[in-house]
Amino acid sequence: MKQSIKNNGLALAGYAAICTLLVALIDHLTEDKIAHQQQQLLLQTLSSVMPADRYDSALTEHCLLVTDKEYLGNDNPHQLFLAFKNGQPQGAIVEATAPDGYSGSIQLMVGVSLSGEITGVNVIKHKETPGLGDKIEARKSDWLAGFVGKYVKGVDDKRWAVKKDNGMFDQFTGATITPRAVVQAVKKAALYLKQNQTTLFAQKPSCNTTSGGDNE
Numbered sequence: 012m013k014q015s016i017k018n019n020g021l022a023l024a025g026y027a028a029i030c031t032l033l034v035a036l037i038d039h040l041t042e043d044k045i046a047h048q049q050q051q052l053l054l055q056t057l058s059s060v061m062p063a064d065r066y067d068s069a070l071t072e073h074c075l076l077v078t079d080k081e082y083l084g085n086d087n088p089h090q091l092f093l094a095f096k097n098g099q100p101q102g103a104i105v106e107a108t109a110p111d112g113y114s115g116s117i118q119l120m121v122g123v124s125l126s127g128e129i130t131g132v133n134v135i136k137h138k139e140t141p142g143l144g145d146k147i148e149a150r151k152s153d154w155l156a157g158f159v160g161k162y163v164k165g166v167d168d169k170r171w172a173v174k175k176d177n178g179m180f181d182q183f184t185g186a187t188i189t190p191r192a193v194v195q196a197v198k199k200a201a202l203y204l205k206q207n208q209t210t211l212f213a214q215k216p217s218c219n220t221t222s223g224g225d226n227e
Contacts, residue, residue, distance in 0.1 A: 057092060057104055059149070060122035060131030065101050066094035075211065076218040077105070082203035084108030084116070084196060090218050093211065100125055100212045103204050106135075109196035113188040114138040117147070121200040125208065132158045132197055144189035154181065154190070163201045171198040 057070050073093035083089045089106040102124035109117040117137040122130035132155045134147045146152040157180060163171060172178025173191050182190045204211070 056120050056133055056135060059133045060120050061092075061094055061102065061104050062130060065096060065124065065130065067096045070094060070104065072216065074216050074218045075214050077207075077211070079203055082107075082199045082206075084110045084199070088218075091211065100208070102130060103208075103211060105200050105204060107196050107200035107203075109192040111188070111192045111195075112137060112139055113144050113186065113192075114140060117189070117192060117196065119193065119196055119200070121197050121204075123201050123204045127162050127201065127205050129158045129161045129197065129201060131155075132193075134193070139189050140186065143183060143186035146183050146186070147189060147193055154183075157181065158197055163198050163205070166202060168198070171195070 053071070061070065070092040073095065075091045075093070076088040077083070077091045078086060078088050080086045083105070085108050087108075089108070091103055091105040093103050094101040102122065104120055104122045107119045107121050109119065115138045117139065118135045120131075120133045120135055122132070124130055133149060134155070137145070137147065139145050139147065146154055149155050161179075169177065170179045171194055173180050173182040173187060173194060175182050175187055176191065178194065180190060180194050
């Protein structure tokens, strides 16, 4: 009886060891593929918010980690990508967090030219209600396109609000909280880039760009 228990224990231990080795092997084999997919997703996101004709060097080569709770939504580091053309600064893309979405934080990428023009906005992560708040996704509606070409005149620019609040941006039927949160997050991100241009373009790259990050 004891010998049988011992044999069963050894068999289970051997099975567990084999399973562990297989999992480790699979992780090793898929690690590079996952990293490549993450990098491609990041590049697609960046290109969606900063037109290709505005830069001629790889955005991921000029990545910074920045933190500003007031303007970027929380205390966590956010990736910021500097755009250059012919060696001259052209604009930047920054990750921003809208902390006050209807169902939680909304993660964004915001592109802004050196003159302060919004070049693009993309939502990279959210938990908003399907069929209502999820219209902030580019694949669900063209609402985000309404930011392109807009400028923020300053902190007190009251145009940066949804129309229900006497601003210039549409809200969604049955869902005002979500677009309201995104509008304010984009406004603050644009102000952050405008107020910190000189400092940002003087910094050296400081982040790993294999993924888009997770700032929740």
